[in-house]
Amino acid sequence: QVQVVESGGGVVLPGRSLRLSCAASGFAFSNYGFHWVRQAPGKGLEWVAVTWYDGSIKDYAESVKGRFTISRDNSRNTLYLQMNSLRAEDTAVYYCARDRGSNSPRGMDFWGQGTLVTVSS
Amino acid sequence: DIQMTQSPSALSAFAGDRVTIPCRASKNIINHLNWYQQKAGKAPKLLIYAASTLQSGVPSRFSGSGSGTDFTLTISSLQPEDFATYYCQQTYSAPYTFGQGTKLETK
Numbered sequence: 001q002v003q004v005v006e007s008g009g010g011v012v013l014p015g016r017s018l019r020l021s022c023a024a025s026g027f028a029f030s031n032y033g034f035h036w037v038r039q040a041p042g043k044g045l046e047w048v049a050v051t052w053y054d055g056s057i058k059d060y061a062e063s064v065k066g067r068f069t070i071s072r073d074n075s076r077n078t079l080y081l082q083m084n085s086l087r088a089e090d091t092a093v094y095y096c097a098r099d100r101g102s103n104s105p106r107g108m109d110f111w112g113q114g115t116l117v118t119v120s121s
Numbered sequence: 122d123i124q125m126t127q128s129p130s131a132l133s134a135f136a137g138d139r140v141t142i143p144c145r146a147s148k149n150i151i152n153h154l155n156w157y158q159q160k161a162g163k164a165p166k167l168l169i170y171a172a173s174t175l176q177s178g179v180p181s182r183f184s185g186s187g188s189g190t191d192f193t194l195t196i197s198s199l200q201p202e203d204f205a206t207y208y209c210q211q212t213y214s215a216p217y218t219f220g221q222g223t224k225l226e227t228k
Contacts, residue, residue, distance in 0.1 A: 035217075037165075044206075044208065044219060044220075044221045044222045045157070045159070045165065045208050045210075045219045045222070046219065047210070047216055047217045047218060047219060050215065050217070059215035059216065059217075060215075060216070061216045062122065062216065095164055095165075097164075097165075100170065105153070105212035105217055106170060106171070106212070107155045107167050107170030107171075107176070107212070108155075108157075108165075108167055109167050109176065111164035111165060111166075112164065113164060114164060
């Protein structure tokens, strides 16, 4: 069955870096786009970034552009989010989500359980 | 960026009620609009994509309508498991923004 499982969250000091991973199984990973979506405690959903099927096209929210990098390794069926220069406002549960489409958005149909990132001194 | 507005932020209803949840885009997004349901402590679930297409496995009491800037999610007869928060999301252009959510509460 389709599964996406995030890992890599934790507590980190402001200004430091963290890399999240999302391991996928049960489907042809390289055929789908993938997103990162985050949710600060008690708040709504915020779209963070997307990478399409071959990793050549990526987009970011303004709030993370220049600090976060989304990437994928299709040989390992794994999605990544490299987060640099972390700020307190980046504290959130980070979800990995599969898009129904391969190279354009068609809705996120499978989501991981989320991994919590806490940025605090 | 395209702003998505969901108002009200909370809605009270009885089980069995017909409920409509509105969503407005700050510019014409044609039909590039998705709806998600989120229960407390859980990941969101895709209900509707392309404004009106029901995702596989979603009960037929859920429906979506609208185009351009104004969209609606309708639940024809509320079930106890439908009390949750509902988000709209535009996928017309990146960044693919969400509305702030509408929490459906039991009256």
